[in-house]
Amino acid sequence: MVLKIESPSSACSRRGFLKTAGVVSAVTLTPWSTPARQALAKSPNERKRFALIGVGGNGTRTSPVGKQFADLVALCDVDQRHLDRGNGLLCEGKADLTSDYRDIISRDDIDFVQISTPDHWHAKILIEAMLAGKDAYCEKPLTLTIDEGKLVRKIQQQTGRVVQVGTQQRSSFDKFNRALAIISEGRIGKLKRLVVGIDAGGWSPEIALADVPKELDWDRWLGPTPEMAYRYQKDARRDDKNYTNGHTHFRWWYEHSGGKLTDWGAHHVDIAMLGIAAAGQNNDPVSVDGTAEHDVEFRDGMPLQDNRYNTARAFDLNVAFADGDVVMNIRHDVDNGILFEGEHGRIFVNRGRLVGKPVEDLENDPLPEDAVAKIYRGMPMEGNDRPAHWANFMHAIENRSQPISDVHSHMKMLNVCHLAGICCRLGRKIQWDQASESVIGDELAASMMKRDYRAGYEIQL
Template sequence: MTKPSSSLDDRIPSPLRLVSLMNTVCQPNSRRDFLKTVGVASAATLTPWALPARQSLAKSPNERKRFALIGVGGNGTRTAPVGKEFADLVALCDVDQTHLKYGNELLCDGKAELFRDYREVLSRDDIDLVQISTPDHWHAKILIEAMLAGKDAYCEKPLTLTIDEGKLVRKVQQQTGRVVQVGTQQRSSFDKFNHALAIIAEGRLGKLKRLVVGIDAGGWSPEIPVAEVPEGLDWDRWLGPGPEMEYRYALDAKRSDKNYTNGHTHFRWWYEHSGGKLTDWGAHHVDIAMLGIAAAGQNNDPVSVDGTAKHDVEFRDGMPLQNNRYNTARAFDLKVAFADGDVEMNIRHDVDNGILFEGERGRIFVNRGKLVGKPVEDLKTNPLAEDAIARIYRGMPMEGNDRPAHWANFMHAIDNRVLPISDVHSHMKMLNVCHLAGICCRLGRKVEWDQATESVVGDEQAAAMMKRPYRAGYEIEM
């Protein structure tokens, strides 16, 4: 049995080391319907937030809300410091005591209340909202129970591990009216992604014909031996609702700063915990792609996913036969068909990370670093309408940084009891495409979908993969 490195750097993510429901959700029949759906506010509310306006949210201590961070590693340490601009971080919860200790020192000056069990956090009346930054397989359970406990929530993507979890999340959100912001912060980066959507909404590409979504290749590992669970990590609770597994860990043979594991950081390369690249980067770029189809006034209801995928382990009936290597898809070339039969989306690992929109009148490419194409160049002489970006942003206040803007939008939604820019309903329509893509990869065949009933068509085995069993003792508490 291999013993993991005792270096704290192997266990603490780099940021810690550094310090009423919308009537129609992304289903418009015309470009005009799309603009009505996202909403248009008065001219006074269309101006993007400048920094002083954002600072105005720094309310007096008695007015500021109090929040807890559930899941201190990874995105938790990147996003919680932004949340502290808008609310007071008073509690940390994690199943790894190393995360708790260092998170408390670097995020809260050692003053936060520390918890191992998130249910203790949800029972507190003095905590108004939570940020959920656990591994993916915990998201839906904690989020549902948080909403039922009366908490608003900022939850990292992907929101769920399965399609059926998404149905339950949306049902509970409607029943409780809690505000949930999904951590797809690209929706708040209006300088690039929302500009791209505005270009499409103004008809400058014409009718969309083809979209190429590049999300890079999945993770690779050698065979990873069973290892001793690190001190302070409650491995059983880390696994939670997922299947029971032995802890695995190994250092890279050539790089002492690189490791392989089925735990922290690398959980996303295991179908037991995540959906691989398809729900990691797919949750960002497939999201923007589907919003683009809607912005063009075309029907973005998915009808099928087909294509090819490569795994590093053998599969039988959709299940990996080897348990000591990363098992999510490494490479893929997938085609998504929509109810608007004129447009097709290609999800690939071997093209530039980002989204290519091709229409009858032109094409643009957008990612976090650039927005390019002739329709973009044409903006110099033929700019977008003054309110074009604000329409994409549902007429809500905006600002130009993804994480600060996303948290600011979350707080705006809480104060006004409205859906945030990345609501659970439109998120799940997109994420279901990513989940269907994963089922297609695992079974090696086309998967057909009925959006009206939200069900797989004509394939009992694929339909069964819309849900998963929960380990005894870790069922969702309703």
């Protein structure tokens, strides 16, 4: 069923955003630079219009930042509860509503879309949106498979659409970009080892079958992924906790995601690989090896149990690169963040800390004034973290240029995460050829670079 309010004049206003600004007060207080203030000062007729596709928790957290730069005019979700909540929270009840993203991308009065659906829908909606002439801000991970990434990149090049991936750590100037600048300036020397901590994956008991909520279109929620029965149950010990193969917990099912490896991995592996490049070293991956633990048994890469979370809970994986002097260790059992170890020192960075002797040494030997700006490709550095990431996206739209989290560099990183997942599922070393972007010497592993789409949910090219 499609639910709509047809009048485009019902756009969420800037005034409406300010009334609900309490949920994003930290970012609304960000001191913006002149270009960003000019964008905010545009008249309603000049401001761009966008739609939010996927109005769950992440969509409602991130779209208020986008509303600082453009008008949110429409919401799309397959769960009526999400639509109703999002409409009230984000748009004073005035948004156009639909359960079908095609209603969104076919509209001429929408300039770009924000895609905040579960992972398994990202590539299909993004590709069809680009083909429909829409720019896009798409949450990570961009794809469910390696081959989807190849198609996304092809369509982006073909259409010239601007796509910003929601890896907002690339727009952190006080921590992540500063860490990369320290590396780029040679303060820790040639990199030897990186340790990427992304925490353990989710655990569940056996989850009972349940009735699909009447507000949820479960078939459309599954979309391109295999048909499966809906499961949901409360935690017997905690009323505020549940287990499901649907909302929020989709990331613990390989059918819909890649677990921690594509969840936090898409953030921290990203910064780690940028660090290798910043050191002037070759970050082309050549292999992934290591160990992993699951709560279900696997055979030929497929889980044999369908009622428990099945992505890797624990892992100790080593990624080798074309520069044979550096190795990346991806683990679940160390501090969340990235440890860079070089010939002359080491630094650790995450969203709360940037520490290490090379950081302390900056007090007496500061970085060059333009060191962080060089890491940010010389683009305007407006705000910090997610607000800056949206500002960069708008800058790229205005200038028809590549944003800081472009699909091409994102997919090189994400392929490492996908290869790590294949390694975990098969329990053996995976060899990779970057030139051809293919798994080598392992027919079964190579076949896992793609997945079949459920009939009726194929990508429409």
